[in-house]
Amino acid sequence: MTNMMKAAVYHALDDIRLEERPVPEIGPEEVLLKTLACGLCGGETMAWYKKSDPKVLGHEPIGEVVEVGAQVTDYQIGDRVFINHHVGRVDSHLSRRGHFTRDPFYASMKLDPGGVCEYYRVTAQHLRMDAHKLPDNISTDAAVTIEPWSCVMSGLKxxxxxxxxxxxxxxxxxxxxxxxxxxxxxxxxxxxxxxxxxxxxxxxxxxxxxxxxxxxxxxxxxxxxxxxxxxxxxxxxxxxxxxxxxxxxxxxxxxxxxxxxxxxxxxxxxxxxxxxxxxxxxxxxxxRYSSDHTDTYSYIRLLEAGRIKADEAISHRFDIKDSAEAFEMLRKAEKSLKIIVYPHGIPEDQKDA
Structure with a gap:
């Protein structure tokens, strides 16, 4: 592994750039994940919703553990995991009343530096609150739907x-x-x-x-x-x-x-x-804004049980070098559903999918 990585960076709606960024360094209670795939969200096309620019694109990644902190015991190198990009806490007024996602703490917790990049850092709070090892019967592509469709789950509740x-x-x-x-x-x-x-x-x-x-x-x-x-x-x-x-x-x-x-x-x-x-x-x-740890847990169990047609919801796949093209397709919102970007290249078994 080198110290630098590729990342797709949002500068404006019509300006997505492939840039070199440092690979994040992890602390003793953190892990570093290799990004296997990351979905693009329609919310990323709402310019007013961006809190800061430039920003690494994507918040729906699935990763593989490539480095673990000295104090991490529950995760090992090679584990394939889903970790929600925002996570809550239990010790606040809003959280105790069930509004985990509206506690300001929730939005402050983020994956470093984002999803459409080769590697990302996960904090100790992410690992404690909303991290899941993925069973073998959930494909990586299907797992990309966990974050967005657990938001659907949250709304339906x-x-x-x-x-x-x-x-x-x-x-x-x-x-x-x-x-x-x-x-x-x-x-x-x-x-x-x-x-x-x-x-x-x-x-x-x-x-x-x-x-x-x-x-x-x-x-x-x-x-x-x-x-x-x-x-x-x-x-x-x-x-x-x-x-x-x-x-x-x-x-x-x-x-x-x-x-x-x-x-x-x-x-x-x-x-x-x-x-x-x-x-x-x-x-x-x-x-209902976003999803909390109860929603992702519910959705993952349905996915594992084979109740969700998640793989069929993936309509397009792109290499990270084509992130600008992928984002433009997202913006047009014509004949597409979930668009996935692969920071390490489209897997061979998905190139003709």
Whole structure:
């Protein structure tokens, strides 16, 4: 191993550079991981969400232990692991009330220096709070979905779904597909996907949608009623981060139902609700930022049990040298779902996948 490594660095939405960075040095309670694969997240295309530039791209890596600190006993060189990029703590007011991800400590804990690089450092708190050795029956590609789809798991936990409920998902990109795919584990009966892309709607059928609606060519409210015995949806999950999408999604919620906000609007963006309906229709608004250690544990067990079609959610694979091309595909959000970058080259068995 050399002291320098390749890293894909975000400078701007249209400026992703391959740079040389020092390989992180670890402390006695830390480990160094070789990055086997890292997924790209749609949130990385929201320029306002970036806290600092430049920044190493990616926060969905899967790694192999290549160096362990002197005081580390639970991990050995060669272990293949998932470690959540943010981790919480137990000794705070927010954490004790179950809001691990909203405790400022959570966002302060990060992988060093990121995901789309050849090696990354993991802190002692990461190892204590949300680290998992991966069983052999979970492929590395499938494991890349652990961080994003455990965020889906986190969201579904607060959606108030009762057995047999109809769930509508507005936006069928990778995260929307996750909500479609996992909603039945929480009791959903009919699962209805809405998107402007017929390609994504076809993918939604593969991941479990019982019905699909394209609002570009159909009246979404009427189409939903036609598919659901004249009723609207008990739970509506909106992934699209736009005020109009939120307003349109609210029109799909049945009286007494739940509207779940699955992605944030930019700061300073207003979302206005009609006051009478807000009172009389008794619609619950929920949201859930990111995933905590309980969500990743739940998701990994489902993945190990063979319940998740994770491998099929990977649509494109790139070598790290092509990170700018991969990010541009992510930005366009056309015919792609989960995009993976391989810092040490695309494995031979995945080159034709």
């Amino acid at each position: 607060v959606c108030n779904i009762q057995p047999g409920d109809t769930v509508a998902v507005v936006g069928a990109g990778f995260m929307g597909q996750g909500f479609v795919h996992l909603a039945p584990f929480f009791g959903a009966g009919k699962v209805i996907a809405l998107d402007f892309s017929d390609w994504r709607l076809e993918k939604a059928k593969f991941f479990g949608a019982t019905h699909t609606i394209n609002p570009k060519s159909q009246d979404a409210v009427q189409a939903l009623r036609d598919a659901n015995n004249g009723r609207l949806a008990d739970t509506v999950i909106v992934i699209a981060p736009f005020p109009q999408a939120w307003a349109d999604a609210e029109k799909l919620v049945e009286v007494g139902g739940t509207l779940h906000l699955g992605a944030p609007l930019a700061p300073g963006t207003d979302w206005v609700r009609e006051g009478s309906r807000a009172y009389f229709d008794q619609i619950t608004i929920t949201s």
